[in-house]
Amino acid sequence: MAQAYWSSVFTSSADQTWAVVRQFNGLPDWHPALRASEIVGGGNGLTPGAVRLLTGTDGSTYQERLVGLDDAERKLSYEIVEAPLPVRGYRSTLHVQAVADTGGAFLSWHATFEPAEGTTAQEAATVLEAAYAPAIAGLHTIIA
Template sequence: MAQAYWSSVFTSSAADLWAVIRQFNGLPDWHPAIQSSELVEGDSASAPGAVRVLTGTDNSIYRERLVGLDDARRALTYEIIDSPLPVRGYRSTLQVWPIADTGGAFLTWHALFDAADGHTPEQAAAAITEGAYAPAIAALHQAVR
């Protein structure tokens, strides 16, 4: 099993950062590679089982399911149902932690998955961390101030 991990320190409060992260259908608001998101299953974008269809800026399509949303822990877990990424069995958690001495926040984004056929675990992890996580978190810094 492979994994991907990225983290970052934010000057905004944990509450402000969490208000953005917890919006399962809000990825186009801050992820530079996602142009639209449509909720296609579930009654609410905050209820486990909700499915979103994301359209990338390159017109790629991603189907993802919300597995859990925990406001007390500030954690959102989702899984990829179908995507062009070189992964299978992908499950990921974004979690926001308060930083006591600065009033800022610490964000972690961690995933476990298998590499898709024809790809090594290292290639799959690089596609996730370098192709998705790093640019998304850089843009998130601009969206949350």
């Protein structure tokens, strides 16, 4: 199984950061490549099983299912149902942790997947990480 990973440290507290990250339907608020998100099934967006339909600024669409939302651990996990990405079996977790010495937050975004046929694991990871980086940069702009 291949992996992709991105992380960042925030000056905002873990609770403040988590309050934004936990909003499964809120990704377009901080991901510059997304213009819309709609819950299209399975619950209200805070219930495992909820399915969101993301629309990119380029018109591409992504269907993702919320697998887990753990407020105590500050973890949100989801899987791709359908997307124009070079991966299969994609499952990802965003995890917000407190930074003890600064009172800030550490956010990690970790995914496991199988590369699609004709794509190497490194090529697929590069595509995913190229999406994570601007998303996390966008998150920095909406929480201080």
